[in-house]
Amino acid sequence: MATIFSRIVAGEIPCHKVAENDEFFAFLDINPVALGHTLVIPKKEVDYIFDIDDPMLGRMMAFAKRVAHAQESAIACKRVGLAVMGLEVPHAHIHLIPITKESDMYFGGKKLEISQEKLAEIAAKIQKEYK
Numbered sequence: 001m002a003t004i005f006s007r008i009v010a011g012e013i014p015c016h017k018v019a020e021n022d023e024f025f026a027f028l029d030i031n032p033v034a035l036g037h038t039l040v041i042p043k044k045e046v047d048y049i050f051d052i053d054d055p056m057l058g059r060m061m062a063f064a065k066r067v068a069h070a071q072e073s074a075i076a077c078k079r080v081g082l083a084v085m086g087l088e089v090p091h092a093h094i095h096l097i098p099i100t101k102e103s104d105m106y107f108g109g110k111k112l113e114i115s116q117e118k119l120a121e122i123a124a125k126i127q128k129e130y131k
């Protein structure tokens with residue numbers, strides 16, 4: 001059965017898309033720990049990120065880098081932090097999180113409550129900056 005993230009790529013489940021190329025897809029996390037929290041996934045289903053072969057992992061990181069630069073331009077932050085866990089969704093993904101302090105990347109706390117309208121606005125801003 002397709003993963004929830006494959007269903008997002010297929011357009012079966014809605015998302016706030018940020019960027020896409022032929023191999024990878026980026027969209028806002030539904031339970032963000034910070035404004036602009038984005039997930040980068042391969043379109044090909046792979047559960048564990050470190051099972052991805054070296055060339056593809058390199059391309060995924062290069063795609064994530066371009067998304068991160070777009071986030072930096074669109075969202076007030078010092079840097080974009082990167083995390084990989086994959087404990088919840090068995091489809092490899094990189095969390096890209098605009099941060100100004102270490103605690104902005106805390107996953108164990110209460111998630112931000114952001115309206116769908118605001119999420120759409122943030123996604124559009126990042127999308128516009130994606131080169």
Ligand code: AMP
Nearest residue numbers: 004015028029030031085086087088089
């Ligand atoms: P983890 O697998 O532990 O890295 O966590 C999975 C992440 O995916 C969490 O941050 C969730 O909020 C996020 N997530 C799960 N379902 C969706 C969805 N339908 N759209 C956007 N983000 C999602």
